[in-house]
Amino acid sequence: MKDQALILDHAQIIDVETGLIYSAAIFLKDGLIDRIVKVDDTEGIQSDSHVKRLDLKGTYILPGLIDMHVHIKESFAPLFPASGVTTVRNTGGNLTELDPMIKASPASPTPRVISADRIIDGPPGLWGETGPWSINIETVEAAKKEVERQVRAWC
Known part of the structure; x- marks a missing residue:
């Protein structure tokens, strides 16, 4: 345009x-x-x-709406803009999995995605053992390393 x-x-x-x-x-x-x-x-x-x-x-x-707590997947992401939601905040996920949507052009049929990376949890973990969407950590040092990894993932 x-x-x-x-x-x-x-x-x-x-x-x-x-x-x-x-x-x-x-x-x-x-x-x-x-x-x-x-x-x-x-x-x-x-x-x-x-x-x-x-x-x-x-x-x-009206201005585009922002949904501040989602767990988004590419398969149903187009439903957000269809409902007036132009931006979402994914509260915990896998940045690698969400990368195509995070980097999508404004013309994409998906909303703008702002996402946290894996949820940092302690054992036994809300969802069990460490998986692609969460990580169970037992020490302060390990937690600091994971936070540093997540910061680097965004850069």
């Missing part, structure tokens, strides 16, 4: 900061929001023929 302009017209904007709902036009330039203008204020731009317009009357637009 580079070098293109688009107007999403007559949508009902849900302003989560003020609590107001109002009819507006969203002006997009190069795929990013340039400005949001109340419908009453768009008269001077109505005649611009090189700008594509979509009439969204009867629809609602």
Whole structure:
């Protein structure tokens, strides 16, 4: 959508900061929001023929939602954006397994993924012995090493 302009017209904007709902036009330039203008204020731009317009009357637009506690898998990840969730925080997992989603482009059908690595636990561990999503550690030194490994995994 580079070098293109688009107007999403007559949508009902849900302003989560003020609590107001109002009819507006969203002006997009190069795929990013340039400005949001109340419908009453768009008269001077109505005649611009090189700008594509979509009439969204009867629809609602709100900021993307963030789910702060998920356990995500690629097989069902597209269900999040389909439900308005554009970003998720995976609370513990395997960064290697999630890497394709973490590095996915914004055009991907999956949400943006922010993830912790394996859960650091102590024996006997909530889910038993060490597995791909958790690690049981008995000493402070071993815990420090695992934290350092997880930090390096993110760099």
